[in-house]
Amino acid sequence: MRLARTMADPVCTAVAYFALAFGAVAFGRFTGGVAMVWVASALLAGRLVHLPVRMWHRWIVPCGLASTVATGYFGMGWPSAVPLAVINMGEAVAVALIWRRITEAFWPHDILEWVTSFYLGIGLTVPLVSGGFAALVAWAAEGLPPLENFTHWIIGHALGLVSCLPVSHYIYHRLSRGRSFLPPTSQLPLAALVFGTFMLVTGMVFSLNMRALLVFPLVFLMISSALVPAAITTLMPLLLIGIGGVMTVMGHGPIAIMDLDFGDRLQFFQLYVGVSVLAALPLSCERHRRIIEMQEMQTRIAELERHQSAF
Template sequence: MTHPMWRIATYGAVFFGVTSFTIFWTRFAGGLALVWLGSAIGAALFLALPRARHPLAAAILIALSTLATSLFGFGPTWAFPLALVNIFEAWFIAWLLVRFRPERDYVDSAAGIVSLGFFAGLIGPATAAIPGAIIVSQIVGGNLATHALSWLVGHGLGTMLAMPLALLLQSYRRLNFAPLREAGRTLPFAGLMLLSIGISAIAFFQSTFPSLFFPVVPLVLASFRFGRFGASVVVLLISMAAAASLGMEIGVFAELEIPLWQKALFVQFYLATLLLISLPLAVALKQRQRFLEELIDREAMQRLIADHSDDALLHLDQHGTIRFASPASARLSGRESTDGMHLGAFFSDFDKQVVSDALDAAAESPGRTEIVERSVERDGKTKWLEAKLRAIESSKQQTSAYVVTIRDVTDRKLEEIQASFEARTDALTGLPNRRAFLDELEGRLDVAEKQPFAFALIDLDHFKRVNDAYGHSVGDSVLKEVAEIMRDSTNQDCFFARLGGEEFGMIAVGPALESSAIISERLRRTIQQHAMTDVNGGSFSVTASIGIAVIGERCSTSMAMQAADGPLYSAKASGRNCVRHAQDLKRFAQIDEPPRNKPIAAAN
């Protein structure tokens, strides 16, 4: 890393030489120098130094600027004030660039180039133009606005011409010269530089035919072949040729019927235009090359992942047709190849519409992941596949493709099913629990007006006596055997569940609704007639009271429970071991009145 003092010394020497040359050769009629490159060199130095070194660098540059103006410009009287303004301009340009573009990508991105042109070519020179014009008007007289405009044009164009190359060459943004040293590139670079000199000579040193556009050719070639550095060097060579032609008054510029100072401004505008053509082009090409390299690296990584992943990685076109499928696709799809097939090939035929709907949903919201989870048959076994798909939006805001991952989630799905079953199943009896029953009840209540159903509450009579007389283990056995009786009566139209303790529930729909009273009475008799066994091998019986109601309109869960709870209370009040209902269900079937039985839980 270059020591700050060596950097200050190097930039100071270049600054003094360049400013002395421009003051001596570009001051016409005793006014301002029409080309001022000193601000670019000074600003590049301030950018390269830590802030603590700025005062020292500024003092040295002010001294050098004062000396150059004293020797080749307005003389020693006004040299120091002008030096103060010139170096302030350079420092202010550097401050603006760091303050508003801290990324320091002034020659690396389009935004950086715009920042460079705005702050270095306009704002910085404009800020110094007024105090500079005031000083010059005191020296040579004349119009203040004219001097300010001359300052703005000369300093702005000069800074724009010199600063890109200065930034590329300075150490804070180190340039990689390795490509120029590679075999097969050194000679082309030298040849292109010679070509630029030759074409520039033809363009500027003759006036037979218009040829100012000729230098654009080597400039574009340099931008494509050697990037920003090549473009900056070619602009510098073109500038030298143009300055030589202007100074010798030979060629196309000599034919212009305007004063020499206006010719000098025209040359600066011409050169600045070339720079603004080549530099953004070189930056864009560099960014494109970097993007392509990153794309190649990313594609290689994705291929590696795809080849060794258990998930199927897919790339689809805008119609959902598979354009790329990773090796795992054959196993998950059950096909040797899925190329050219629709994404639905991974799923059953009746799920193709589900897949198409998911693709449409993803296309409507690019960036959002849609998930399809379906069961499939593979080798006689049921498996679950999960597809995650996302649409890729093109520059025209239209879906141009999809990316999809598909994985086997059978184990997870079975765990979810088992967890859901356990969450909805009574652990003791194996019947659906209260939660599952209420879910079923709520679903039936939503359509009760169109599909009436019967709802029953079943309560074992004096069950506490069973626990007290035989123990809780026998009580649990009684609940299990009652649940088995209910399971024998369960079908797609008749649903039983344990609601808690010794209370059960029943929902009957469709054909079971018509025979719900018979089902309830048969259940009561079966429970009564079923012999229960105690721990000593003895037998006893239990009975049940049942309240049943028909729900034919939508209502709340609590109201439905109350509709069946009333008949249940009536059954218990009537001596238990009977069925009572809120509506006249005897029209569905002839029900014999149950005989009075001996007390519940009496031993035989």
């Protein structure tokens, strides 16, 4: 329990944020501008959602410093480090606020409205706004082409949020309560079966050069989201990123052979993961809604039975 809470504290969150930001700016700036792959905002937003707003500064300040150092030392340089850090922190705060607002308004009974708001608000609007500011900073501080950096920012940040925000939300939901984010002991046999099969399917797909096979991990994730507990399916995009992403970087699989620049191939892979999550998310949410309604129905039946037995 203590280890789980420690992993969710400001220091550990900032270290994880720095690691993700460093990886993005050191290895994901294929055109010399903004990073074309970015998931650090999803990490911070997933943590902020589970905190009172009055405590957010304890996580925002160290993560802002981490973003500044990563950009200053390994990215675009110090002139743009602080402005981009402010934009990144504002992006994470906006995402956390939108997540809270749509959850309060629609969850769990209006799943379609929640998913649509997630797509439009978090996956589109926030990256558009932050991308506009980031493109201006890149142009003013470094003289970089604004349209190109605007496009790269939107794609990298939007797909990073869509792909990884549900995962980070679930992980910090568990850690902040002193629990492991791994599936519970009772679900380990099922988790081993699902994870093992998914890893086998993904490994086979990304070891071959047939683009049509990319549909199989996507369909597997969708079916699992409809039938398997969220404690298992929420972590599956990490397996897809770990296996498919590494093999793509190593030059294996259907995405690696595309006639595109290396950075564009990685963004296409990120798009593939994002589409997979977008396709599976409504099914997972609907399954969770039915479980909640079933629990509410059982509670009402039990109360009714107790009320009748009192007479």
